[in-house]
Amino acid sequence: MAKTRTKSGEPKATFPRVTFLDGRGDLPMLEIATPWSSAEIYLHGAQVTHFKKHDEPPLLFLSQCSCFAADQPIRGGIPIIFPWFGKSADKPGQHGFARVRDWELKEMAMAPDGAVSVRLRMPECADSPECPACALEYRVTVDSALTVELIVMSRSGQEFVFENCLHTYFTVGDIGAVSIVGLKAVDYLDQLAGFARKTETRGAIRISSEVDRIYVDTPQPVEIRDESLRRAVRVEKEGSASTVVWNPWITKSKTIQDFGDEEYQQMVCVESGNVTANKIKLAPGQTSRLKVKLSSAALG
Ligand code: BG6
Numbered sequence: 247m248a249k250t251r252t253k254s255g256e257p258k259a260t261f262p263r264v265t266f267l268d269g270r271g272d273l274p275m276l277e278i279a280t281p282w283s284s285a286e287i288y289l290h291g292a293q294v295t296h297f298k299k300h301d302e303p304p305l306l307f308l309s310q311c312s313c314f315a316a317d318q319p320i321r322g323g324i325p326i327i328f329p330w331f332g333k334s335a336d337k338p339g340q341h342g343f344a345r346v347r348d349w350e351l352k353e354m355a356m357a358p359d360g361a362v363s364v365r366l367r368m369p370e371c372a373d374s375p376e377c378p379a380c381a382l383e384y385r386v387t388v389d390s391a392l393t394v395e396l397i398v399m400s401r402s403g404q405e406f407v408f409e410n411c412l413h414t415y416f417t418v419g420d421i422g423a424v425s426i427v428g429l430k431a432v433d434y435l436d437q438l439a440g441f442a443r444k445t446e447t448r449g450a451i452r453i454s455s456e457v458d459r460i461y462v463d464t465p466q467p468v469e470i471r472d473e474s475l476r477r478a479v480r481v482e483k484e485g486s487a488s489t490v491v492w493n494p495w496i497t498k499s500k501t502i503q504d505f506g507d508e509e510y511q512q513m514v515c516v517e518s519g520n521v522t523a524n525k526i527k528l529a530p531g532q533t534s535r536l537k538v539k540l541s542s543a544a545l546g
Contacts, residue, residue: 247352249335252296254334254352254448258274259391259464261279261354261356262316262356262469263279263280263356263360263362264276264277264278264354264364265279265543266363267489268342268472269288269314270284270312271313271314271315271316272449273288273290273314273316274288274289274290275287275288275289275295276289276364277352278362278364278388279359279454280361280362280388280389281300281359281360281523282299282300282360282389282390283297283298283299283300283388283390283392284296284298284300284319285297285362285386285387285388285392286323286521287299287386288314288320288497289313289346289348289349289350289351289366289416290316290320290346290348290349290369291319291320291325291326291344291345291346291347291349292322292326292344292349292366292368292384292386293320293324293325293326293345294306294323294324294394295308295320295321295322295323295473296308297392297540299390299407299542302470302475302477302542303417303419303477304417305416305417305474305479305540305542306322306323306324306414306415306417307322307323307415307417307509307512307513308320308321308322308323308415309321309322309416309418309504309505309506309509310506310509311503311504311505311506311532312504313504313508313511314424316348317344317346317378317384318347318504319341319345320344321415321487321502321504321505322415322513323414323415324412324415325341325345325413326344326410326411326413326414327341327342327344327346327378327398327410327411327413327517327519328342328343328344328382328385328396328398328408328409328410328411329342329343329344329408329409329410330342330408330409331409331410331411331490331519331521331522332374332437332521333452336367337376340375341411341413342409342509343377344368346366346412346537347368348367348369349367349368349369349371349384350367350368350369351364351365351366352365352366352367352383353365357389359389360389361387361388361389361537362387362388363385363386363387363388364385364386364391365383365384365385365508366383366384366385367381367382367383367384367385368381368382368384368402369385374401377406378400378401378402378404378406379400379401379402379418380398380399380400380401380402380406381398381399381401382396382397382398382399383396383397383399384396384397385397390541391522391539391540391541391542392539392540393404393537393539393540394537394538395411395414395524395535395536395537395538396410396535396536396537397533397536398410398526398528398533398534398535399532399534400528400529400530400531400532400533401531402530404530405527405528405530406526406527406528406530407524407525407526407527407528408525408526408528408532409519409521409522409525409526410519410520410521410526410536411488411490411517411518411520411521412517412518412519412538413487413490413515413517413519413520414481414515414516414517414518414540415514415515416470416479416513416514416516416539417475417512417513418470418472418474418475418512418513418514419473419474419475419477419512420474420511420512420542421453421493421510421511421512421513421514422452422453422511423455423472423473423474424452424453424457424470424473424474424514425450425452425471425473426450426451426453426468426469426470426514426516427449427451427453427469427470428466428467428468428469429446429451429461429464429468429469429475429489429491430446430447430448430449431446432444432445432461432462432463432464432489433445433461433462433463434447434459434460434461434462435459435460435462435522435523436447436456436458436459437459437460438456438457438458441460441522446461450471451491453493453495453514455495456493456497456498457491457492457493457495458490458491458492458493459490459491460488460489460490460521460522460525461488461494462487462488462491462522462524463487463523463524464487464489465483465484465486465487467480467481467482467483468480468481468489469481470514470516470518471545472545473545475492476544476545477542477543477544477546478542478543478544478546479536479540479541479542480539480540480541480542480543481516481518481539481540482538482539482541483518483536483537483538483539484535484537484538485520485534485535485536485537486518486519486520486536486537486538487520487524488517488518488519488520488521488522488524489516489517489518490515490516490517490519490521491514491515491516491517492514492515492517493510493513493514493515493533494510496510498510509527518536518538519536520536
């Protein structure tokens with residue numbers, strides 16, 4: 247069942263607190279070690295695949311069945327969804343192309359306290375039917391929290407309408423012992439009911455079947471309370487009006503090739519972005535920023 251591979255080689259180079267390696271599938275990656283935490287970032291999709299505070303289980307879920315291949319997305323961590331979310335009739339594939347592009351590492355910095363920041367850049371998009379000319383940057387800061395920021399710079403002479411999403415997979419101890427707090431009274435589009443618009447009535451959302459919802463107009467933080475791991479994870483965001491909550495549950499899990507049949511019990515996606523009604527309309531030459539901070543503490 248497990249389709250993962252171990253890292254193949256010796257470190258290629260090191261920078262204080264950062265090691266460069268060929269990761270799984272021989273894809274280049276960075277291992278980061280700070281006084282509080284460890285993290286891994288693949289250049290493929292600029293995907294953060296791991297973040298763990300020293301005294302806690304991993305914060306991010308990564309499927310044991312994930313592909314690690316140049317033309318495939320990685321299943322877990324934080325896939326970057328851009329420039330469209332989901333399937334679009336006039337565009338190829340699901341969730342855009344940023345998650346399968348090879349990004350370049352542009353800069354690394356270490357703060358005096360040991361926090362590490364890296365800046366990655368996606369090879370520039372020329373005008374195409376799917377996407378007008380633009381440049382993308384991704385900034386990742388690793389300390390006692392994980393902070394990621396997606397920056398889209400228009401290089402087009404025309405308005406650029408796009409969707410973005412940081413499709414974050416969280417590790418949970420047991421999905422049955424999880425509640426998601428912060429979305430009460432928010433409207434959502436139920437993707438399992440043909441995008442029907444509904445209103446969340448629960449202060450604490452429990453998951454006991456497949457869930458695939460786009461909560462709209464929701465800039466506020468969300469908390470994932472995990473009674474099994476006795477952990478509360480806080481998702482704070484800037485420049486994000488949508489929150490997507492996804493768990494494939496039993497039947498759908500079996501249809502996803504790069505996802506274990508039982509793994510739905512150990513994960514939940516709480517994704518921060520701007521999708522459907524919240525899509526971004528960027529004026530020529532303007533910049534959009536989507537920033538998410540993930541932190542955790544013992545459940546009180
Ligand atoms: C979620 C969508 O964001 O991503 C779901 O709301 C989708 O509809 C899920 O199934 C996973 O998508 P993918 O392309 O990574 O399999």
